[in-house]
Amino acid sequence: MTSQIPVEPVPAVLRVRELMTAGLLSHAISVLCDLGVPDVLETARSHVELAKEVNADPEGLLPFLRAACAAGVLAEPSRRSFELTELGQVLRADDPHSIKAMCSLTCRDEFSRTWSDSLHTARTGGPSFAVSHGSSFFEYMASHQEFATLFDKAMQSxxxxxxxxxxxxxxxxxxxxxxxxxxxxxxxxxxxxxxxxxxxxxxxxxxxxxxxxxxxxxxxxxxxxxxxxxxxxxxxxxxxxxxxxxxxxxxxxxxxxxxxxxxxxxxxxxxxxxxxxxxxxxNDRTHYPQQLDLYMFALxxxxxxxxxxxxxxxxxxxxxxxxxxxxxxxxxxxxxxxx
Ligand SMILES: C[S@@+](CC[C@H](N)C(=O)[O-])C[C@H]1O[C@@H](n2cnc3c(N)ncnc32)[C@H](O)[C@@H]1O
The missing domain is CATH 3.40.50.150 (Vaccinia Virus protein VP39)
Known part of the structure; x- marks a missing residue:
């Protein structure tokens, strides 16, 4: 006979804390993409090796790698050694369905500022991007070439x-x-x-x-x-x-x-x-459409x-x-x- 150990439900406060910091997982993935970490993860590598290869600080890199593990795009098969999961393959620049540029774009300052001002969207129904940047999204791109180039790259899916x-x-x-x-x-x-x-x-x-x-x-x-x-x-x-x-x-x-x-x-x-x-x-099986709706409305x-x-x-x-x-x-x- 097997004994049943009751599993305590996760306290609501912890679940909500997890939700409120979920955006940090996106940032961690974006930082790893900007550093090129997924591109050098053919096999499992230690955080020290990775930091050396992508010109980062090993202790600084470690929490980003662990956050990416929590998000499911990396795994830590042995202590402080990391590999890409199947899910994480699309973060590589050479993956046929790569969304690396999209990951970099999503956490750009322009987007972060838009989310910071998004109370405006909820109160007025107007895009907060215009409030943060003084122009519409496409007008802004006309005068910000580097941002426009990254946007165009993100569209090349x-x-x-x-x-x-x-x-x-x-x-x-x-x-x-x-x-x-x-x-x-x-x-x-x-x-x-x-x-x-x-x-x-x-x-x-x-x-x-x-x-x-x-x-x-x-x-x-x-x-x-x-x-x-x-x-x-x-x-x-x-x-x-x-x-x-x-x-x-x-x-x-x-x-x-x-x-x-x-x-x-x-x-x-x-x-x-x-x-x-x-x-x-x-037929949608993720919350992506709801998230995209919010994203497009604020931007x-x-x-x-x-x-x-x-x-x-x-x-x-x-x-x-x-x-x-x-x-x-x-x-x-x-x-x-x-x-
Ligand atoms: C999300 S992108 C899509 C690009 C492309 N059709 C694709 O699927 O990859 C939207 C495009 O609309 C263009 N656009 C925005 N305002 C425009 C306008 N007033 N006239 C023509 N194109 C415009 C942007 O420059 C951008 O290339």
Whole structure:
């Protein structure tokens, strides 16, 4: 007979303390990414070896490594020796689904200041980023090149590319306009997959120049036209497909409708609109959509929309959703046409 030792429940005060310091785990992971620790963790290594390799102080590094263990991205198989867990692989720069740049971005001073001022968001419904920085998120990036470069890098996620290619079949499409296409990661991947396709990338003047390198590296530069400009102004017409990837989710309803109207005006009767974005659904298995909703609202004043909310938004500008695909990382690809 085995004796049952009763397990005491964790006191509420301890659980809540854990919650209130959970943000420090993100910071620890971000610091480790900035130092390049995941990149040098092929096998288990001591904190002293790691500190030497990444130019850190061994005792200073130790609590960061232990916090990352608490978060589940590192493990400590023997005392003061650390390795990457399966979960932690995406923190490496060379992982195919790397989110290293996203981890660095999330804990940047610009974001920390936004969270510090987020009472403003709760009280007024306005984005606290604007209060902390005196300008909107995208205006700020126009004059802060280093931050903008890190943001663009964080957007270069191959998972999003995989979702787009799985969620929309570009066979038979001759010309795609990528609206707010950023550094061109999505468009370059599409053009590489479909060798007869032509692409046009529209983004703000300080962004489009950076996309040139992406297209050259993908060997598709000769099939791309770069258009510096705003999606609040007219955009090129005569495309079979208009792509809005991770764009509409950054704007409130009023601005989203303005962007959709710009696109609708450019569309032919037979053009299709493809929207890539995070959409909460009943299949979600993490709290990420709720966290992202808070994140986007404080930074940009934008709310995460469900599939039904997208349908309603599109209907207001006479666009009809024709289908959607939802992926395990909560990203969705939505297809629409003129109604
Ligand atoms: C979250 S990023 C998405 C980039 C890209 N579509 C992707 O999925 O990787 C949003 C993009 O919108 C662009 N953007 C913001 N305001 C814009 C405007 N008024 N006109 C055109 N592009 C804009 C930003 O420069 C940025 O590249």
């Amino acid at each position: 191959s998972a999003a590319v995989d979702n787009l290619l799985a969620g929309f079949d570009f066979s038979g499409v001759r010309h795609v306009v990528d609206v707010g296409g950023g550094r061109g990661t999505m468009l370059a991947a599409v053009l590489k997959r479909y060798p007869t396709l032509r692409g046009t990338l529209v983004d703000l003047p300080h962004v489009v120049g950076n996309a040139r390198k992406t297209f050259a590296a993908a060997g598709v530069a000769d099939r791309v036209t770069l258009v510096p400009g705003s999606f609040f102004d007219p955009i090129p017409g005569d495309a079979d497909v208009y792509l809005l990837s991770r764009v509409i989710g950054n704007w409130n309803d009023e601005d989203s409708l303005r962007i959709l109207r710009t696109v609708r005006t450019a569309m032919r009767a037979d053009s299709q609109l493809v929207v890539v974005g995070q959409m909460p659904s009943e 940009l004043g934008a709310r995460l929309r469900s599939y039904e909310e997208y349908q309603d938004l599109f209907a207001q500008v006479d666009l009809e959703v024709t289908g959607w695909s939802n992926f395990p990382d909560s990203e969705s690809v939505l297809r629409a046409r003129l109604s």
